[in-house]
Amino acid sequence: DDNTNAVKPVPDTTCYIQAVSHISIQQPLSDEWFEHPIEHLCPYNESIEPDYKTYFPPMVARRMGRLLKRAVVTGIEALDGNTPDAIITGTGLGCIENTEKFLTAMIDNGEEFLQPTFFMQSTHNTIGSQVALTLKCHGYNSTYSHRGTSFDSCLLDALVQLQRRDIHNALVGGHDEMTPTYFNFLGKIGYWRNDDFTLDDLKRADKTGSLSGSCSLSMFITDTCNEKTLCSIRGMKMLYKASLQQIEQSLHEILHKAKLSIQDIDAIVFGLSGDRDNDVVYMDFHRKICPEIPILWYKHIFGESFCSSAFGVYAGALALKRKTIPSHLLYNSTENVLSPKNILVFNHFQNKNQSIILLSK
Numbered sequence: 001d002d003n004t005n006a007v008k009p010v011p012d013t014t015c016y017i018q019a020v021s022h023i024s025i026q027q028p029l030s031d032e033w034f035e036h037p038i039e040h041l042c043p044y045n046e047s048i049e050p051d052y053k054t055y056f057p058p059m060v061a062r063r064m065g066r067l068l069k070r071a072v073v074t075g076i077e078a079l080d081g082n083t084p085d086a087i088i089t090g091t092g093l094g095c096i097e098n099t100e101k102f103l104t105a106m107i108d109n110g111e112e113f114l115q116p117t118f119f120m121q122s123t124h125n126t127i128g129s130q131v132a133l134t135l136k137c138h139g140y141n142s143t144y145s146h147r148g149t150s151f152d153s154c155l156l157d158a159l160v161q162l163q164r165r166d167i168h169n170a171l172v173g174g175h176d177e178m179t180p181t182y183f184n185f186l187g188k189i190g191y192w193r194n195d196d197f198t199l200d201d202l203k204r205a206d207k208t209g210s211l212s213g214s215c216s217l218s219m220f221i222t223d224t225c226n227e228k229t230l231c232s233i234r235g236m237k238m239l240y241k242a243s244l245q246q247i248e249q250s251l252h253e254i255l256h257k258a259k260l261s262i263q264d265i266d267a268i269v270f271g272l273s274g275d276r277d278n279d280v281v282y283m284d285f286h287r288k289i290c291p292e293i294p295i296l297w298y299k300h301i302f303g304e305s306f307c308s309s310a311f312g313v314y315a316g317a318l319a320l321k322r323k324t325i326p327s328h329l330l331y332n333s334t335e336n337v338l339s340p341k342n343i344l345v346f347n348h349f350q351n352k353n354q355s356i357i358l359l360s361k
Contacts, residue, residue, distance in 0.1 A: 015162045015233045016225045017317045017359075018169075021077035022217040023047050023070040024302050024311070029077055034318055035326060037301045040211055041199070043192045044183050045303050047214045065098045065121050067177045068130045070216035075131045075171055078218040085167035086140035087128050088158050090150035090174045092306020094124035097179050127175050140167065148349025150174065151217075151310040152238060155357070159236055162223045169222040174307030178214040192304075193274065202274030202300055203331065210273035213303015217310040231320040231343075234258045235358040242354055248289050251344075254358050265293055266340035267325055269312045271347050273299040281351045295331035296343070309347040309355070316343040316359045 025040055026033035028050040038048075047070065052061050055073050064072075071089070093099075102118035120126060125143040132141050140161070144153035151174035158170040187194065193209040202210075225232065235254035239247060255261060268290060270282040286295060296319065302311045319325045325337035345357040 015159050016222050017230045017233065017313075018220045018222050018226075018228060019078045019080060020217065020219045020230065020314050020317065021074040022215075022311070022314065023050065023074055024215060024217070025213050026301060029073070031318060033301060034315075034322065034329075037328060040213075040301075040303065041197060043187075043194060043209075043211055044178070044180070045212050045214070046178055047216065063117060064130070065095045067095045067097065067175055067216065068121065068127060070177075071127045071173060071175045071218070072131055072134045074216050074218035075135065075173065078220045079135070079171060080220075082169065082220065083135065084137055084139070084169055084171040084220070086142075086158065086161060086170040087132050087135075087137055088140075088154040088170055088172050089125070089128035089131070089143045090152070090154040090172075090307055090310070091124055091127055091143065091145055092147050092150050092176050093182070094145070095121050095126065096177055096182050098122050100179060100181050127173070131171070131173070137171075146353070147306050148309070149238065149347065149353040149355060151307045151313075152347060152353075152355040152357075155219075155313070156236055156238055156355075158221050159233060162221065165223075168224075169220065171218060172221055173216075173218045174310035175216045176214060176305045176307045177216075178212055178305070183212055197274070199300060202272075205272070205274050205276050205279040207274075208276050210275045210278070210299065210304040213299070213305050213308060215302070215305045215307040215310060217307070217314060219310070219314070230317040231359045231361060233357065234360045235356075237356050239354040239356075241352050244284065244288060247285065247354055247356070251289070251356055254356060258358060258360070260342060260358075262290055262293075265290065265342050265344050267294045267296045267316075267319070267330075267337055267343050269296045269298070269316045269343060269345040270331070271299055271309060271312055272297040272331060273304045275304075281348050282346070285346060294325070294333045294337055296325055296329050297331045298329065301329075309345075312345050312347060313357060313359070316345050319343060320359060320361045
């Protein structure tokens with residue numbers, strides 16, 4: 001019988017986060033934020049750019065949009081000389097800056113004399129393509145554009161392929177940028193905070209809106225571990241319009257497969273942003289399922305974007321590697337959590353798409 005097209009069974013294989021690199025509103029290409037974060041208490045925030053001269057010749061850099069440069073540089077830093085079997089990218093909006101430039105030029109010039117560069121770089125999958133061209137990686141390349149679960153979707157793709165042994169490693173990225181036009185557009189529907197606020201105001205979450213951010217994060221994931229490994233990914237599940245009972249059932253299934261219980265979880269990562277409608281979902285989850293577990297939050301440091309959930313995984317992985325969760329990352333505690341062994345990451349987007357990720361030491 002010809003079974004070449006048969007679906008391969010997915011073995012119980014643990015995957016590992018080897019390295020993470022980011023360019024965001026914190027110190028670029030650095031883990032310094034983990035101990036000394038830059039405080040952002042204004043609605044509009046843009047990424048802090050590194051010096052790109054060491055990565056691109058001037059003529060090449062001039063033709064690349066800012067998000068493309070960020071994606072390539074974070075990819076190079078995360079890989080540290082390795083060649084990935086797959087490049088899997090998540091982005092909610094793609095290169096929105098170049099999209100705006102192309103549309104503006106089309107309106108101003110009456111749809112004539114348009115620059116093709118802006119058009120080509122406005123497509124969502126140009127990010128993964130540019131990374132592949134720069135790294136000379138001709139393997140599997142895919143882009144997920146699922147708004148607030150874009151990064152979660154590409155991470156799940158990578159884990160499934162690793163567990164099926166189709167690949168042995170993957171470069172997984174979450175990339176979205178912030179522009180004044182985009183900020184003003186979403187501000188009209190109450191997406192951002194439009195007044196002076198403090199950290200305590202974000203914790204109270206009695207208003208709509210959050211502080212903005214941008215995300216360019218690359219994560220190198222493999223099926224083997226070594227001394228540089230940050231943590232293991234022992235389980236992941238994505239849900240759609242799930243009830244709290246269904247989410248709890250999925251959580252227990254992941255824990256049971258990993259031979260753990262809810263009491264073994266040292267911290268839970270929530271995407272708390274200060275937005276009332278967003279945060280109530282997380283607090284309901286915490287109150288009814290795991291009220292005693294410390295909450296790790298990160299959007300007060302990195303801001304809100306469609307791929308900001310990538311920073312939640314990053315924060316959990318780095319906490320496991322460094323064997324501590326500093327107090328400034330804890331939502332409901334003032335004392336560091338020492339020697340965490342298991343951290344749960346829960347993300348939702350508009351309470352329609354949910355994801356659960358189990359990270360372990």
